[in-house]
Amino acid sequence: MTDTSATSHRAAKRFNTGRIAVYAIVAAIGLALMFAPFLFPDVRSQQVAARICIFIALVASYDLLIGYTGIVSFAHTMFFGLGAYGTAIALKQMGPGWDAVFLGGSAGVAAAIILAIAIGLLSLRVKAIFFAMVTLAAASVMMVLASQLSDFTGGEDGLVYSAPKLFSPATKLMTGDDGKVLAVFDVRMNGKIAAYYFVFLSSLALFFAMLRIVASPLGTVLEAIRENELRAEAIGYRVVAYRTAIFVIAAVIAALAGILWATWLKYTGPDTTLSFAIMIDILLMVVIGGMGTMHGAVIGVTVMSLAQFYLKDLMEAGAIATADIPVLPHLLEPDRWLLWLGVLFILLVYFFPAGIAGTLMKKAGE
Amino acid sequence: MHPSIETRNLTIRFGGHAAVANVSCAFRPGELTVIVGPNGAGKTTFFNLVSGQLRPSEGTILKAGRDITATSPSARAKSGIGRAFQLTNLFPKLSVLENTRLAVQARRGVGPRIFSRAAAWSDLGERAMEHLRATRLDKVALLPAAALPHGDQRKLEVALLLAMEPDIFMFDEPTAGMSVHEAPVILELIETIKQDKSKTILLVEHKMDVVRALADRIAVLHNGALVADGNPETVMAMPIVREIYLGTPVGGEEAA
Numbered sequence: 186m187t188d189t190s191a192t193s194h195r196a197a198k199r200f201n202t203g204r205i206a207v208y209a210i211v212a213a214i215g216l217a218l219m220f221a222p223f224l225f226p227d228v229r230s231q232q233v234a235a236r237i238c239i240f241i242a243l244v245a246s247y248d249l250l251i252g253y254t255g256i257v258s259f260a261h262t263m264f265f266g267l268g269a270y271g272t273a274i275a276l277k278q279m280g281p282g283w284d285a286v287f288l289g290g291s292a293g294v295a296a297a298i299i300l301a302i303a304i305g306l307l308s309l310r311v312k313a314i315f316f317a318m319v320t321l322a323a324a325s326v327m328m329v330l331a332s333q334l335s336d337f338t339g340g341e342d343g344l345v346y347s348a349p350k351l352f353s354p355a356t357k358l359m360t361g362d363d364g365k366v367l368a369v370f371d372v373r374m375n376g377k378i379a380a381y382y383f384v385f386l387s388s389l390a391l392f393f394a395m396l397r398i399v400a401s402p403l404g405t406v407l408e409a410i411r412e413n414e415l416r417a418e419a420i421g422y423r424v425v426a427y428r429t430a431i432f433v434i435a436a437v438i439a440a441l442a443g444i445l446w447a448t449w450l451k452y453t454g455p456d457t458t459l460s461f462a463i464m465i466d467i468l469l470m471v472v473i474g475g476m477g478t479m480h481g482a483v484i485g486v487t488v489m490s491l492a493q494f495y496l497k498d499l500m501e502a503g504a505i506a507t508a509d510i511p512v513l514p515h516l517l518e519p520d521r522w523l524l525w526l527g528v529l530f531i532l533l534v535y536f537f538p539a540g541i542a543g544t545l546m547k548k549a550g551e
Numbered sequence: 552m553h554p555s556i557e558t559r560n561l562t563i564r565f566g567g568h569a570a571v572a573n574v575s576c577a578f579r580p581g582e583l584t585v586i587v588g589p590n591g592a593g594k595t596t597f598f599n600l601v602s603g604q605l606r607p608s609e610g611t612i613l614k615a616g617r618d619i620t621a622t623s624p625s626a627r628a629k630s631g632i633g634r635a636f637q638l639t640n641l642f643p644k645l646s647v648l649e650n651t652r653l654a655v656q657a658r659r660g661v662g663p664r665i666f667s668r669a670a671a672w673s674d675l676g677e678r679a680m681e682h683l684r685a686t687r688l689d690k691v692a693l694l695p696a697a698a699l700p701h702g703d704q705r706k707l708e709v710a711l712l713l714a715m716e717p718d719i720f721m722f723d724e725p726t727a728g729m730s731v732h733e734a735p736v737i738l739e740l741i742e743t744i745k746q747d748k749s750k751t752i753l754l755v756e757h758k759m760d761v762v763r764a765l766a767d768r769i770a771v772l773h774n775g776a777l778v779a780d781g782n783p784e785t786v787m788a789m790p791i792v793r794e795i796y797l798g799t800p801v802g803g804e805e806a807a
């Protein structure tokens with residue numbers, strides 16, 4: 186009898202409208218990304234779609250730390266950069282090939298693991314604020330290294346290289362009877378499509394792996410550590426070991442996302458991987474989406490990326506449309522897009538204090 | 552046979568003040584010891600030392616003859632020392648079921664399993680539900696711990712201790728703040744644990760009727776020192792205990 190009441194409770198929790206809304210939004214984003222090359226075939230949209238895929242993996246891995254476990258780290262772009270630079274340097278030195286992606290990527294992931302273990306064991310037992318400072322210092326050192334070791338890293342200019350041949354626009358995935366590259370729904374089946382689906386499927390796999398992690402016994406332990414670390418220790422969990430473990434897992438996922446990013450962009454530099462601007466983007470995405478929800482990463486990354494890429498266009502269109510009205514065109518001046526982005530953030534944080542996914546799920550839960 | 556828990560000259564000082572002073576005593580399986588003493592006597596601090604939340608300034612703690620003075624709280628929990636807290640100490644945003652399942656999971660050592668099978672999962676949940684039924688919390692299993700009324704939070708504190716399945720149970724005023732309907736559930740549970748002669752129970756309790764009903768032995772702490780220790784009749788008859796309990800100043804420094 187008690188069991189059935191518990192089950193119906195759970196059913197009620199699972200099927201509340203807020204949850205459905207979040208799942209529906211995430212599913213819609215997922216479908217849009219899955220068919221992005223056909224829905225939005227222009228070059229710029231492809232770029233946005235690939236960035237969204239990779240950043241979903243990157244931001245979700247950051248959510249494992251900040252949202253699930255309550256670890257504040259500023260070194261996430263460092264791990265992202267290690268994966269990207271490993272791949273980039275190998276592709277530059279060894280030429281475009283899967284062996285380079287594999288070797289360089291593995292080296293980047295290995296470096297991420299070693300650094301994460303070192304930082305974790307040395308400083309995860311101390312106060313959170315001190316840990317945050319250590320990660321900040323490590324990330325700064327990595328940026329200095331990347332710019333100093335310019336023979337390897339290309340310094341501030343970064344590295345330009347070629348991706349494996351499969352991803353080259355000249356590669357014909359499908360050919361028609363005439364030997365020319367085949368077009369499906371007017372989209373040419375060339376190497377660019379292969380590159381996009383490589384990025385999409387890899388990011389999807391990483392995201393599903395993280396969904397499994399948070400739904401596993403480990404996921405609950407991480408939340409327990411966030412909620413009450415002393416009690417977690419008191420019932421038998423070695424908090425430092427768990428913190429270090431999740432820090433390493435998140436670092437590995439960030440490095441893997443870095444490999445995807447380097448392979449997709451065919452360029453790796455401080456501005457695309459290591460910079461604190463990206464670290465702040467990650468933080469904002471996690472907060473806007475909703476910390477500790479996983480699905481929030483999908484929503485946060487999509488909202489932020491669309492705003493960053495298209496707000497300017499939208500405002501330009503708005504300014505032209507309102508050209509005859511007195512004040513509006515000035516307000517909608519495209520150069521003011523950063524101001525509007527700021528306004529958008531403030532509104533989002535005001536109306537969704539627990540992030541979009543977090544607030545929607547909570548509202549309906551009560 | 553070694554006592555399940557033994558302390559030797561256990562002392563902890565905060566500043567100059569010894570909250571636990573030179574306490575040597577041993578606890579054996581099949582025995583329920585009630586620890587009494589006025590507010591600030593050092594009862595909770597003594598528990599904190601045994602379960603590892605605090606490190607002693609001096610003295611040693613042995614579990615089954617092995618020195619555990621330097622081990623971590625998590626290692627002690629895994630070795631079978633279980634402890635419920637006087638001030639409710641839960642995972643507030645997690646559900647009652649998740650709170651309890653965490654303790655089951657820690658006991659079974661499945662915490663680190665990332666990709667564990669769903670079947671193993673439901674097994675842990677079922678075990679946690681048993682402990683919730685025992686503490687009459689099964690109906691609120693899916694509420695966040697923070698949403699429970701105070702009495703239910705106290706029960707959840709006990710459910711977590713049960714779920715740890717320890718050899719040594721330490722209860723710190725488990726029924727404080729519970730209604731007259733709720734307290735008997737917990738006392739019956741302690742009675743049930745007592746039937747299992749392999750378990751050692753330490754209980755901090757103020758209510759004299761509870762002490763009389765459950766105690767095999769009473770230990771009296773006063774200003775951090777163990778001033779009396781023995782079977783209930785003898786201890787209750789001791790002049791010093793009567794003085795403490797009648798509130799008569801002992802040495803002229805007794806507060807509250």
Ligand SMILES: Nc1ncnc2c1ncn2[C@@H]1O[C@H](COP(=O)(O)OP(=O)(O)OP(=O)(O)O)[C@@H](O)[C@H]1O
Nearest residue numbers: 565569570588589590591592593594595596597637
């Ligand atoms: N972490 C600490 N730092 C400083 N003093 C402490 C600390 N913990 C306990 N004390 C002091 O040690 C003494 C004993 O406190 P303790 O909580 O053990 O008493 P108690 O017997 O459990 O009392 P109560 O019946 O009120 O629960 C008190 O004077 C308290 O102020």
Ligand SMILES: [Mg+2]
Nearest residue numbers: 594595596637
């Ligand atoms: Mg106390």
